[in-house]
Amino acid sequence: MDVQKKSFLRASGSKKTIVTSPSRSYNMSRIRSKNTKVEMLLRSALWAKNIRFRIHPDKVMGSPDIFIAKYRLVIFIDGDFWHGYNWAATRERLKSNKEFWIAKIERNMQRDEQVNLYFAEKGFTVMRFWEHQIKTRLKECVNQVMLYIESSKIGVIPNKE
Incomplete structure (x- = not known):
């Protein structure tokens, strides 16, 4: 080039x-938007715990990073910048092309909400992990998924809050 x-x-x-x-x-x-390092970290940790899943299914709205149909679970791994982590502070730090980035990231945040509502209406549970959570607290993220799966096996879904 x-x-x-x-x-x-x-x-x-x-x-x-x-x-x-x-x-x-x-x-x-x-x-990249798919197969990022943090996504691969979570996927390999879940796979090591014998949790089987689909990745980026084409026919599922929002193209979730991890999809477990058996337990009606959808997992998204959101990049801190792209999905607006700590948005109030990040928004103020933007220097170049500010209008473009604000509009883009806020559209991403709105789309995330729409996808969450869609899956909730269909009876799915949506888990969203920030990239920094996976980098720093991978074990906790995996445990959260494991808790949900174990609870759903016995028919008791943990409270989403």
Whole structure:
């Protein structure tokens, strides 16, 4: 790929590179929405506990990261930035292209709510984990899924709150 970059000297004498549209586009294309590292962490931990599931089923609304039809469980792994974790603070820290990012992330948050309502109406339980939760507290996330599955086996679904 032919990446165009412009370099100039700052007043301090250090060099700064401005990323142009083609290279920014290339960088953004490298960001994955499926099979991310945190998703793979949770999936491999669940698989190790003998929890079997489908990933990204095509015919299911919202393309959940993990889908367990037997227990009517849908799991989403939300990226902290893309889905608005701590949105009030993050929103204020945005510097470039602020209007675009605010609109995009707020649309993602609205879509997340619509998907949650859809699955609730269909009788599914939706679990959403933030990427930082999986990175720092993977065992707790897995235990939450295990608790739900064990409870649903005996017919007692834990309270969602």
